Amino acid sequence: MSPELAAAGVALVAVMMYAVFGGADFGGGAWSLLASGPRKAEQRLALEKAIGPVWETNHVWLILLVVTLFVVFPAAYAVIFEALYVPLFLALVGIVARGAAFAFRHYGNRESRLARQSLQWFSWASVLTPFTFGLVIGAVTGGHIEVEGTTVLSGAFAGWLRPFALMCGLIGLLICAFLAASFMVARTEGELREDFRRRAIAASLALGAATTAAIPVAAWDADAFASHLDDARVVGAMGVTALLGLAGLWALRTRRYRLAPPLAAATVAGVVGAWGLAQEPYLLANALTYEAAAAERITVVSFLVALPIGALILIPSLWLLYWTFSRDTLRGEEVAH
Amino acid sequence: MEFDTLLSARALMGLSLVFHTFFTPLGIGLPLLLFMAEGMALWKKDERYRQLARAWTPAVGLLFAVGAVSGTVLSFELGLLWPRFMEYAGGIIGMPFSLEGFAFFTEAIFLAVYIYGWNRMSAFAHWLVTIPIVISSAVSAVFVISANAWMNVPEGFRVVDGQVVDVNPWDAMFNAAWLHQAIHGTLASYVVTGFAVAAAYAWLTWRKKPVAHPRLALQLAMVVAAVSIPLQIVAGDFAAKRVAELQPVKFAAMEGQYETQRGAPLRIGGIPVDGETRFAIEIPKMLSWLGYGDLDAEVMGLNDVPPEDRPNELLTHLSFQVMVGAGFALLFIAGWYWAAWWRRRGVAPGWMPGRALSAALVASGFLAFAALQTGWFVTEFGRQPWVVYGYLRTADGVTEREGILGFFILFTLLYIVISVALVVALVKWPHGPRRAARLPGAAGKEAEGVA
Numbered sequence: 152m153s154p155e156l157a158a159a160g161v162a163l164v165a166v167m168m169y170a171v172f173g174g175a176d177f178g179g180g181a182w183s184l185l186a187s188g189p190r191k192a193e194q195r196l197a198l199e200k201a202i203g204p205v206w207e208t209n210h211v212w213l214i215l216l217v218v219t220l221f222v223v224f225p226a227a228y229a230v231i232f233e234a235l236y237v238p239l240f241l242a243l244v245g246i247v248a249r250g251a252a253f254a255f256r257h258y259g260n261r262e263s264r265l266a267r268q269s270l271q272w273f274s275w276a277s278v279l280t281p282f283t284f285g286l287v288i289g290a291v292t293g294g295h296i297e298v299e300g301t302t303v304l305s306g307a308f309a310g311w312l313r314p315f316a317l318m319c320g321l322i323g324l325l326i327c328a329f330l331a332a333s334f335m336v337a338r339t340e341g342e343l344r345e346d347f348r349r350r351a352i353a354a355s356l357a358l359g360a361a362t363t364a365a366i367p368v369a370a371w372d373a374d375a376f377a378s379h380l381d382d383a384r385v386v387g388a389m390g391v392t393a394l395l396g397l398a399g400l401w402a403l404r405t406r407r408y409r410l411a412p413p414l415a416a417a418t419v420a421g422v423v424g425a426w427g428l429a430q431e432p433y434l435l436a437n438a439l440t441y442e443a444a445a446a447e448r449i450t451v452v453s454f455l456v457a458l459p460i461g462a463l464i465l466i467p468s469l470w471l472l473y474w475t476f477s478r479d480t481l482r483g484e485e486v487a488h
Numbered sequence: 489m490e491f492d493t494l495l496s497a498r499a500l501m502g503l504s505l506v507f508h509t510f511f512t513p514l515g516i517g518l519p520l521l522l523f524m525a526e527g528m529a530l531w532k533k534d535e536r537y538r539q540l541a542r543a544w545t546p547a548v549g550l551l552f553a554v555g556a557v558s559g560t561v562l563s564f565e566l567g568l569l570w571p572r573f574m575e576y577a578g579g580i581i582g583m584p585f586s587l588e589g590f591a592f593f594t595e596a597i598f599l600a601v602y603i604y605g606w607n608r609m610s611a612f613a614h615w616l617v618t619i620p621i622v623i624s625s626a627v628s629a630v631f632v633i634s635a636n637a638w639m640n641v642p643e644g645f646r647v648v649d650g651q652v653v654d655v656n657p658w659d660a661m662f663n664a665a666w667l668h669q670a671i672h673g674t675l676a677s678y679v680v681t682g683f684a685v686a687a688a689y690a691w692l693t694w695r696k697k698p699v700a701h702p703r704l705a706l707q708l709a710m711v712v713a714a715v716s717i718p719l720q721i722v723a724g725d726f727a728a729k730r731v732a733e734l735q736p737v738k739f740a741a742m743e744g745q746y747e748t749q750r751g752a753p754l755r756i757g758g759i760p761v762d763g764e765t766r767f768a769i770e771i772p773k774m775l776s777w778l779g780y781g782d783l784d785a786e787v788m789g790l791n792d793v794p795p796e797d798r799p800n801e802l803l804t805h806l807s808f809q810v811m812v813g814a815g816f817a818l819l820f821i822a823g824w825y826w827a828a829w830w831r832r833r834g835v836a837p838g839w840m841p842g843r844a845l846s847a848a849l850v851a852s853g854f855l856a857f858a859a860l861q862t863g864w865f866v867t868e869f870g871r872q873p874w875v876v877y878g879y880l881r882t883a884d885g886v887t888e889r890e891g892i893l894g895f896f897i898l899f900t901l902l903y904i905v906i907s908v909a910l911v912v913a914l915v916k917w918p919h920g921p922r923r924a925a926r927l928p929g930a931a932g933k934e935a936e937g938v939a
């Protein structure tokens with residue numbers, strides 16, 4: 152395996168991690184928007200408390216992804232950001248609004264008007280951002296962005312408003328909803344848990360339907376993606392993902408609460424993984440391969456050397472974080488007041 | 489159109505950086521204060537220190553969160569606004585950025601453990617958690633600043649026929665400007681935090697707001713301030729000497745020096761326009777001495793630089809004057825505080841600063857931020873018209889996309905909303921004993937009992 156391919160693998164893992172952790176986080180906001188029924192307020196509070204300690208780290212995966220892109224694949228970073236600047240700017244607006252709103256609500260005085268308005272901002276931004284990221288993924292994969300060398304030829308709206316990209320936007324949202332609800336099932340009790348269980352089942356069915364429907368849509372609108380559908384590895388990854396999804400559904404239906412979150416996470420990682428395999432050898436479909444986009448060899452190698460050294464610090468720290476807060480996250484003194 | 493995009497992109501980048509650097513110095517400095525406060529609580533067996541740390545915790549969380557969000561904005565904007573620059577530079581200065589990523593990650597993790605760990609670990613363990621936060625935040629500042637230093641003094645690559653070759657990421661990272669910028673730029677965070685916290689407490693007690701243990705808080709903050717400001721000025725002198733050597737054009741712009749001259753005078757104040765620095769107080773030969781350690785050293789003037797390669801000397805010079813002026817004013821205020829304390833020590837145990845000193849302390853918070861921001865203006869404006877000094881012009885690094893002005897306006901509005909909300913949140917903060925009384929007295933067992 153060439154160092155460039157290994158680095159592309161690192162980038163894919165970063166997308167996966169962000170989809171899983173960031174996705175659950177966004178999903179929390181989305182369910183907060185859709186909170187309904189007699190336990191509306193409880194649902195919101197539970198969501199917020201579960202997100203609290205980890206929301207910061209969840210988004211560091213995005214930074215890791217962006218940094219990996221511009222260190223190892225500077226040309227891809229430049230071209231993708233230039234070509235898709237409109238949806239990326241919109242995603243950025245969502246990130247800013249969401250992060251700031253959450254911080255105000257979480258650390259500020261929660262009875263204040265500011266806190267209530269923040270909730271609105273937070274929830275809407277939680278929908279906007281994963282949807283626009285989905286559009287970006289769809290556009291990167293769709294193969295409708297024209298590039299010559301590293302100059303973008305196509306217009307500001309190329310690629311990301313097409314059926315396949317919109318489909319990916321929807322999948323992005325559903326991933327978040329599915330993850331958040333499945334995670335909450337393991338973290339709540341009684342009636343509240345039933346609320347989240349019903350939501351998780353609905354989201355998982357919708358996600359299954361949407362990913363299945365994405366295949367004919369790709370055949371029609373995104374041949375760059377569809378042409379990989381005869382690759383055994385891609386088909387295999389999709390099959391495994393479908394099985395994981397079904398297992399997740401089964402765990403939810405049979406009330407195996409501890410199993411639901413890992414299975415949901417694995418399903419989402421599988422969706423991303425299958426997408427990643429179908430991308431090979433492109434970073435930007437039909438335009439830029441990872442070989443062509445890579446920085447000089449020495450930079451790639453230095454990056455790959457730095458990675459395990461960093462991981463040596465990060466993995467135990469992350470473990471400490473999740474371990475400290477997985478035990479009994481929903482106790483009263485949780486919020487940092 | 490071209491010009492519009494460039495101007496909007498520069499304005500948006502500058503605005504986002506100013507926004508980011510309002511929060512990040514506190515994200516670097518406040519952990520040090522937490523470390524000190526919790527350490528004092530353990531050492532002196534004085535719970536009041538821990539209550540201080542407890543009271544600061546939500547503010548740290550809030551500031552860190554906004555700082556991290558604004559950092560995410562920057563990492564996007566490098567691509568959205570400067571794709572050609574990143575294409576050129578990404579592979580060369582990526583190293584400090586990816587190491588910085590690790591440092592941020594570590595910081596975020598331990599900060600979460602800290603914030604949410606109040607009732608979950610022993611007082612000693614909780615104090616230990618502050619150590620990785622202090623270290624990783626300082627390290628992340630050093631890394632990101634080293635990337636900026638490379639833009640000032642690019643090294644670690646060659647350009648052959650317009651192609652970047654022979655990249656050495658480590659040489660790029662430890663470029664010649666790295667050391668002075670890393671020291672001076674990181675110390676700035678402690679200067680800002682020390683004075684900003686002192687300013688907040690001086691203001692609250694002056695306005696007779698109920699606050700928990702204002703005297704202890706003020707003492708801690710002023711220790712940080714008084715230690716860091718003299719060091720910062722020495723580091724600034726070192727930085728100026730390095731700039732004189734490595735970036736003579738920036739040096740000339742900083743000092744308003746038009747003519748190349750032996751025994752150049754130091755100009756304090758003054759307005760450099762149209763080839764002349766007017767209204768400045770001149771100290772003969774001083775500039776040659778400060779820049780090169782020799783009263784008769786030659787200082788290059790802007791007139792020897794082609795006009796299209798010159799930075800805006802007015803902005804650079806004025807920014808520099810504000811930074812240096814603020815630096816000495818801060819030194820004075822720190823000295824005043826400790827002199828006043830020295831006179832009352834023993835005599836008046838509950839001593840708090842009087843009116844005049846309180847006013848000066850409040851002003852010091854603003855001065856410290858002003859020094860930090862204008863310092864960056866010196867660095868950034870003084871490098872123009874280059875984004876990578878001597879290699880890539882800012883105009884060649886910018887995006888070819890249109891409508892950047894719209895995004896500039898959008899983000900300006902967003903930043904205004906957030907800033908207003910932040911001020912509201914911090915002003916309405918329950919600082920007083922009402923809140924303090926509800927706080928568990930200690931981390932650890934007894935707090936678990938309370939909760």
Ligand code: HDD
Pocket residue numbers: 633640665668669670672673674676677679680720721723724725727728729731811812813814815816818856857859860861862863864865866867
């Ligand atoms: C609290 C903040 C603060 C204070 C009191 C000072 N500075 Fe500063 N200065 C900074 C905060 C700062 C900064 C914002 O952190 C900069 C921007 C880039 C950097 O590395 O540090 C900076 C840059 C900077 C540079 C440009 C470095 C470069 O572009 O390579 C010089 C020459 C000085 N400073 C010199 C001084 C002197 C002579 C001071 C004496 C009073 C001084 N600074 C006080």
Ligand code: HEM
Pocket residue numbers: 498499501502503505506509570573632633635636861864865868869871872874875882
């Ligand atoms: C943290 C404090 C900083 C502040 C306040 C700041 C401020 C600014 C300002 C005002 C501009 C616009 C320049 C102009 O219009 O003349 C600018 C440009 C820029 N800065 Fe900085 N800067 C900071 C640090 C950094 C760092 C650490 C980096 C990179 C690692 C960086 C990278 C850039 C880039 C790429 C541009 C655009 C190109 C240019 O105008 O030169 N800046 N910054």
Ligand code: HEM
Pocket residue numbers: 210211214508509511512513514515516551552553554555556557558559560561562563566592593595596625628629632633673
């Ligand atoms: C001198 C300039 C800078 C300093 C001192 C600085 C420092 C910091 C610090 C301490 C944090 C942690 C958050 C906090 O404490 O509030 C942070 C966050 C961040 N900064 Fe900066 N930064 C600077 C400039 C930049 C630039 C130019 C970029 C552009 C790429 C950048 C990207 C980021 C990112 C992506 C984060 C978020 C990381 C996270 O999620 O925790 N910073 N910065």
